[in-house]
Amino acid sequence: MLRMNKISKVFSTDLIETHALREFDLSVAEGEFVTVTGPSGSGKTTFLNIAGLLETFNSGEYFLDGEDVASLNDRQRSQLRNQKIGFIFQSFNLIPDLDLFDNVDVPLRYRGFSSAERKKRINYALERVGLAARAKHLPSQLSGGQQQRVAIARALAGEPRFLLADEPTGNLDSLMARQVMELLEEINSEGTTIVMVTHDPSLARRSQRNIQIIDGQVSDQQQLAQAV
């Protein structure tokens, strides 16, 4: 599903050059649920950004679903993001001026579905996260956990094959965090590949595979036992 070979990413600012990723190698197979952990500033978000085509890299190779992404232009990258990738952010990133229905609608619009199709998908996604009744509410009227569930619904509505999550539970309490995790596991069990960055070791332990990033490199790959 995802294969990175010797990916390097350098941020050059006025004063210093930050090597966020150095010769980063990683493969993720179809259907896997991978958690990513590591100290702050080690390059986790940078990896996720590159994986999700939000950012370009300086050197190395990256194949997404067998396709070399380096050669794609903005339009193709956007299309790829739109069709194959779902995103869940730590700070939810719901659009405050849009109600839940319109928020979930955003990626579907760019997909060009018919209005009937969009409506069906939005309702299904909102039902799935248990917020169908609140479709006309604004994000500011929801709790953090509810907002994150809307964000998940938004990611799911396009039925992506690949779901990327950057500390999706970072702003939630542990009960909420567990609920979100269960939802993600359910999605994974239906065949969606998931890569999730987390600081929570207990969540990391629940996944099939955990990788640790230290100083821009994968330090150690270990198979974790299925946690109960």
Next chain:
Amino acid sequence: MAFGPIFRSTLRNPTGALLIAIQIALTLAIASNMFYMVNERVEKMSRDTGVVNEEVIAARVFYFGKAVDKAAQADIDRKTLLEIPGVKSVSYSNSMPLGGNNNTSSLCFEQEGDEDSCPHSPSYYRSDVNFHETLGLDLVEGRWLNDSDNVTTDAISIAETRTMMLSEVLAKLYFPEESALGKQLYLGGRELTIVGVYRQLLRPGARATEADHTILTAERRTSGYLAIRVDQDRIEQVKEKLEATMVGLNDQRVITEIETMDEMAADAYRRDKAMVVLLLSVVALLLLVTALGVAGLVSFTVANRKKQIGTRRALGASKRDILAYFISENFAITALALIVGSGMAYALNQYLLQTYELARLELVYVFVAAASLLFISQFATLLPALKASKVSPAIATRTV
């Protein structure tokens, strides 16, 4: 593009959009009325004088000595001036189109006319018989005035004149069905027979309406204005020499306001020209200010929505989608503002109509102003929208 969500989102946070809309609506209301006023003036200034403008010089002649025989002096003047190279024709008249000394009188069907039988008040020229030739007027029907129209060769005034010529417009107004030739009308109670109709000759002064309602009568002893037709390339030389030549022939007079027809037009239309320049400057500034305002507000919106833009990009929006989003949002706001603004344009026009003597606004000016505003507004949006499209999608994963 998806107007639905854009519209709903704009409605939830309407301040910026509202400010743009107010500005555009006001601008449309003001600009369309200004365009209209400008056009009215330009049309007024560019109307046909009936004169071969580029070949005619005029001057005012004042006698201060007693008992000058003006007719005899005019003959001497004419003879001398015609000897100057380039001078083709010389004539005296009481006034000139666009000049001073406007004589008007009501023109009636009956001698003791009431208002119904005197529908118009034309200006009348009392000129010698060379006037039409000097100005280069065009004959439509009948004949030009000649010496036979000066009843006696001596002291002649309009009191003894029996004939006149009308402008084509005036002839049509009085005799819409038939030829005006040979018909009689009463000018200030005196019966005059129409012997000819000329195409056009503007009134003295700079009147806006009924400016082509004029009458020509022949009078040998007229004075006030001297008109000279000159070859175009000699016009400056003749102008320079004129005062000295005229005073040399008779020093009991003052020659002033020696001007070409173009200069007379510039004087007569000075206020109109000033108004056009001022209106156009204000329109230009208005459009500039509106453009800057729209650009400022859109870049403000872009700065405010950076995170949102990044998120949209992360969820699959291409750069062009972002560009299209802002352009269509602006399009919707501008279009609505223009609809409201057209109403305001008419309201403003209505007010101007009632308070001042302005004509009714024509739809085409609202269209022109609206089209230019739409263009300006969209153009002003383009730059900040391009900036928005360059927002990195990676911003979505950055906390804060």
Next chain:
Amino acid sequence: MFTYYCKLAWRHILQTPALSLLIIMAIALGIGASMTMISYYKAMAHNPAGDRSDKLHAVQLAAYGNDMETWGMSDGFPRQLTHQDVKNLREADLSFPSTPIYQFMTVIVSQREGVAPSNDYAGRFVDRDFFSMFDVKFLHGGPWSESVDEQPENQVVISKALSEWIFGEVNSVGKTFAMLDGIMQFTVAGVYEEFNPQPAYYDLTTGYFPREGAGVFAPYSLVEQLETFPMGNISGWQPEEVNGFKDILKSEYVWQVFWTQLDNEAAKAQYKEFLKGYVEQQRELGRFANQNPRGDIKDVETWLNYNEVISEDNRVMVGMSLLFLLVCLVNAVGLLLAKFMRKMNEAGVRRALGASKGQIFSQYLVEVGMLGFFGGLVGLLLASIGLWAVRELYGTDIARLDFSLFIGALLLSLLASLLTGILPALRVCNSNPSIFLKAQ
């Protein structure tokens, strides 16, 4: 605290230079355009008669024939009078100061070396009362004596500039010079400093804002013997036989104005009564043959309005420039909002650190006021450019920026900017500080 706010405001202005400049320019353009038009309007609306305005009265007579019900101005009066009527009014047995006026052109011969030997000048025939009625300030000598109004003598009052042109820098009272045909000699009775009120209310028939005033004033009593044609507007309601100056004097053409000074209501009533009697008397003599023969008097203020010294164009332009100012201010509101929104976080932190709503509000208003002040200054600069353009366009010398306009412009821009600043400043200080702590 105020100086602290000023310091903060100045820092914010520097922090967002492009936006601040846009706001200043928006205010400046609006102020510049509206001040230009208002100044021009104000100059035109000026009444140079001052406290004599309600005393001096222009006299009008509806002296025309029967089929001419509405000849002349909107109220059916011509602006000028016939010579016959002026003669009668002048000789009427009334004790009010009064004067007829009409303009003539003349050649004047210089007695100096090094200037053109002769030149054309505009002059006016008036009576002695003219000088006191219209407040002409004499440098040397004074008006001709009262007897000259009855027994014509070749005396004149000339301007200082003309006196210098003829005689050089000397007191020319008592000296003589050649005028009109260049031979006839005239004695200088008085020299005045300068006389060119704007608008030239004493005789509006020859232009409202002449660049130069009359150079020569000659006794009206000379008119009939000098036979000097008028240089100005002559109108008639019927064609008449006019072959010489004598014919004009006898004609029903109107070409002179007549002023009389009526100091109180009783005097006005008396004069109106007199006009009524005069009209009746003339009617019996066969003149004034219209359906409603009548006379009227108008004081200076009324006279200026009646003559439409302020044209419709000027009013329209003032209105348009104020609408333009409105657009500029709406514009400024948007830009200010943009400017302040960027400072929302800072305002939130200040609130969290204990600043009250009022303090935040005043801080931002001070900033707006500062922008308005700069806008006003730039606007004044633009207005002076605009007024220069207006003077060029209309070919006048009036309408210059003066101190009252200077203060007016600054106050207007300050007021306008504070008014526009209220909404954005309220937005900043009313937003809940906790918003900034929440995720966007």
